Amino acid sequence: MTAAHRSTPLLCALFSMLCVLPGVAGAAPSPGGPSCADTATLEASAHGWSVSGQRALAEAYTCEGHPGRAILAYERARLLAPRASAIASALGAEQSAAGVTPARARWYVSMTRVLSSNAWTWLAAGSLWAGLIVLLLLQTTRRLFRAGAFALVGASMLFAVCAWSGSGGDQAIVVADHGAALRISPFASADVEASEPEGARMKILGHHGDHLRVRDGEGRTGWIDARAIESIVPRGEPQKG
């Protein structure tokens, strides 16, 4: 049995693993209707996280006039289904309606959304171990296989970056009804550097007391009241509803 024959089941296993990962699976129906639903009911009835649940929540928040929370729900739905163009379009429309400038997706960011963060993570781990197995255990002397093994190890690093980039773990959304003030220091009485609209997306850089140090979409850094924003990946998760 050659090395190619031995590695085929491994690649098949990796592919099978990706096929059952979120965002790639088949369609699932979700009921719909034109009027608003009660957000409190939706929050309470949710068991875990689902694309349809977050989407329903987003539309309910839109109806209630809370674009920040609606955008937050859409961002969470996009974490679960990064390839769903409908979620991305709805998110863009909601951001446009809220007066928030959507971040322009660069090509490499678009590439990371081909798979979910978890899918990239598994792909990175699988590539790393496959490459190491070929190099250390199979001891192939064929140049093609050795090059392939090295490529797998290198690609695993790239996949890990994609996983980290698409995780949204350090991203937050302004959910305060009238936006939030970006202050120059972590105190409520500090001077206001800028005003962040409701629904604005920002990156969390650190924290001090009740304030978080953030960088907004325009590259400004400052301190914001932690109560005014909510992380896309909730702090203190994992269970909800």
Add this chain to the structure above:
Amino acid sequence: MTYNKWPITALLAASVGLGGTALADPALQLRPSHITMGQTASLRIRSDDGSSPGVPTIDGLDLESAGQSTEMTDINGVVSQHTFTLYRIVPTHPGHYALALGADRVQLDVSPAGAGIPGPATATTTTRTDAASLAFMRVTLPKKKAYVGEAIPVTFKAYFKPGTEVTLTGPPALGSTSFTVSELADKPVQNVETIGGVPYRTASWAGVVTAALPGHFTSASTLPVSVRYREQTHRAFNPFGGMLTDEDGFPDLSSLRAMMQSSAFGGDIGDIVGPVQQRDLVLRAGEQPLEILALPTAGRPADFSGAVGHFELHASLTPPSGAAFEPMKLGVVVSGHGSFDRVAYAGLSTTDSWKTYPVTVAPSKSRDSKTFEQAVVPRTSGDLPLPAVSFSYFDPISAKYVTTTTSPIVAHVSPAARAQPSEVSSAVGSSAVASSAAPTTGPIVADHHASTLTPVYARAWFWLIQLAIGLAIMAVFIQRVLAGRGPSRRAQRRQVQSALTARKAAMHRAADAGDGVAFFVAARDALQSELAMRWGIPPEQVTATEVEARIGPAGAGVVAAFDAADRATYGGIAPQGAALKKWCDVIDRELVAPEARP
């Protein structure tokens, strides 16, 4: 240096006639007091109570208003304000004219064209420059009657005397809270305009005035400026005076400087060598009446937002076709003439076929248009008509309300990808469905449930799995290295097998070619490589003696092959023909049955 005597007397007389210099500004001031036909004079009237005198009528003289200015002076803490109204006097007939205002009185002598004007005095007297002669302002409003909300173009133009250094300390204002001035440029358009032979520098602003309330108003436009200028010094310029009286016979230096400044900067000959002054002025234009009419209530459309003017409406859908539940953008562009501040668009309402989002105003690059955008989402497939977009405004020319409506836009909507009939019908359907727990109205997307949003790499069990896999790989690797069956032996076997295959091929090629010497060299190498690999010794140690010692009679064929190879290599004696073919079979047999040996 001395001066001629008679011009001194004339200038003193003129100075007294102008009101006794500036220490106490006269109510009337005329400059110059002697002109010829075709020239103009400036008349300044001072008012201490802010009132504006009417334009006096004098036979033989045409008086044109040249604007107003306000001067504030602070003398020992006492602030006083004076308003100066400036007129330009154009004579229509020569003669002697007397102008009087209260106790102040001035005289103007107008000589026929071609007549000489008394020469200037050579005495030096400093008079304080009046504000109105430094700068004045005019405002152009093309309409005297307009409607509330109607955009009226307005032009503010300020004139500054040559030689002044002007700093604008504020924008021009119309002087009434009932109006709003918009679209005013931050920087004025600068130009030079000659009035009465004087090249004034001008600064003009074009804008739009909109009235907020009906009624009769009077505009009192103002412009705050700070003016630096050199105080006038009335000095006769006689380039030949020095030649006649001075001992050296050359013009004096001051006269030359005056000539240079006059030619270089276009100022009056007398406006030189005086002290530099700075004044903060508020230029005031002449008042203009304006009647603002209320918009009629009869026939006012329900969707009228207050827009007054003449507008056109265009609507477009981007993209014009798409899939159900995919958002589209409805763009509504209102273009035309009028005040766009009052142009508003409420947007389409949500229907069974369309879900709509709030309207946003898109940044517009043109002042003559305003663009609205509204995200709309089709809830079903087919050729879906969007409701017509309408916009109402008041046309001030026809004095009527106008409602303009676009044609309905038909969107070609294909079924949603992977949509299921039950879902599409529910999206279109009733409010009973709408009250369900998950009232999503969007397209079908792959649903996925997860117990947590925390990425997998942030969870402990993921790293435990990776650690286990890594330890397993390392354990196998270390075990192989320690057992001495590491990579070198496996690689060596593959290399020997590869070399053995190549030598067997060379052996057969030599046999086919009848080259006995080459055949036995290749055959010996092949046998040595095969046996060396089996016994774990270097190939050069595989000799006939070693073969006999290790396998005894079983290696007779190999030993015979080695002997034949020695004879062929060193003696050049090699079998040919059928004998060579026989040897080829023997070697093949010895090579393909290595497992039979111990």
